[in-house]
């Protein structure tokens with residue numbers, strides 16, 4: 480889009496907002512932030528201009544003013560919102576209504592937006608004109624671009640094929656002219672990055688958004704069921720987000736939707752919404768951008784299948800002594816069934832950067848590993864409900880730590896570059912080596928996951944709980960020896976990762 484076109488569509492959008500009854504605080508401005516890589520955004524003016532009542536005309540006062548907490552930035556009447564309800568009430572035939580009501584909300588909104596986009600007299604035309612023609616969400620990445628994400632689990636969550644199945648089932652039969660799967664993806668991705676789930680009129684709520692993690696379900700903060708409607712909210716969706724820089728929130732007071740500040744904002748500062756505490760991989764998948772401020776929410780996934788695979792192998796200490804024997808397939812099956820019964824078996828577990836409210840290794844993962852490593856006697860006692868899974872501090876035994884470390888290392892081996900190599904690549908890019916934005920983002924995301932793995936591995940290595948009740952290998956006085964071993968130098972390795980030659984099999988991949 481040319482600069483003039485960009486400015487012209489922004490101006491037409493602003494006039495349209497005023498026509499449809501959107502009230503905008505004079506202190507805010509819709510800004511062109513393309514030079515900073517953020518498209519349009521909403522900011523406080525550095526100064527603002529008011530007619531001076533003491534003069535006849537053409538003389539203005541210039542002021543700089545910030546926002547207080549809980550100040551109104553703008554309000555939007557519900558009639559201006561683009562959702563299936565509003566589209567149907569203005570245009571829908573009975574057939575069209577029935578079709579839209581029988582499909583998932585993101586698909587019906589996709590259909591409604593496409594049909595509005597094709598109507599020359601659509602009431603939302605100036606709004607649709609400011610929505611992006613192109614996003615960097617993962618669904619648009621080529622195979623080659625996606626390969627840069629290496630072993631990132633987000634690759635399994637893009638869902639392009641699943642979305643196309645839904646397009647075929649629900650959208651194709653509508654026979655919308657001039658549309659194809661690529662176009663459906665574009666509109667559906669805009670919805671994923673821009674839409675809000677808003678309570679229907681009789682609920683007064685703060686609304687998280689746009690479409691963040693927590694509003695996939697229809698349950699309100701207070702636990703009561705709440706009917707919501709997926710909606711494109713003009714202007715509210717022009718707010719960017721940057722993790723903890725969030726300073727405004729969309730609220731609903733029945734008639735109008737209001738964007739209000741949640742903290743004081745100084746003149747000239749950008750106004751940010753909150754898209755949720757998303758790891759950068761997910762931010763990339765859903766919104767097509769990342770910033771360093773989200774790095775603290777990065778996640779590395781450990782699949783149950785990779786844990787099971789390590790459980791079937793003999794683990795060695797770095798000194799080459801057997802730490803724990805591998806389980807047979809039957810033993811694994813029995814222990815997995817117990818973990819399911821105890822509610823700690825998951826398809827995958829998220830490792831995170833530890834925060835006061837969230838340790839790096841989730842307790843469910845510790846409990847699952849504990850069940851895989853506990854001795855037969857304790858296993859039987861848990862099976863017969865004569866013993867229970869201990870509390871977190873007891874789960875963090877040395878053996879659980881060594882085992883987890885081995886699992887984490889096997890995950891690290893799945894990435895094709897090391898954390899150090901990624902640092903080097905990013906340094907070269909900073910030193911002007913040409914690189915596409917997508918590759919740059921992919922390297923940052925995979926490096927972020929390796930950082931999580933590295934820290935979680937170190938944390939696991941440092942577990943120093945007793946190995947009593949663990950099925951440590953009954954060789955010599957290994958239990959006693961392992962208690963003497965310094966935690967971080969001691970790295971557990973599996974029998975298939977012991978190298979044929981030198982070292983411990985992780986050469987070139989030292990974190």
Ligand SMILES: C[S@@+](CC[C@H](N)C(=O)[O-])C[C@H]1O[C@@H](n2cnc3c(N)ncnc32)[C@H](O)[C@@H]1O
Pocket residue numbers: 516517518519520609610611614672673689716717718719720721765766767768769770
């Ligand atoms: C809800 S829209 C915000 C308005 C958008 N900037 C525009 O010009 O239409 C979400 C999209 O804005 C962009 N975005 C939001 N926050 C951003 C940020 N901190 N840095 C870069 N891009 C951002 C991403 O493209 C994202 O998909």
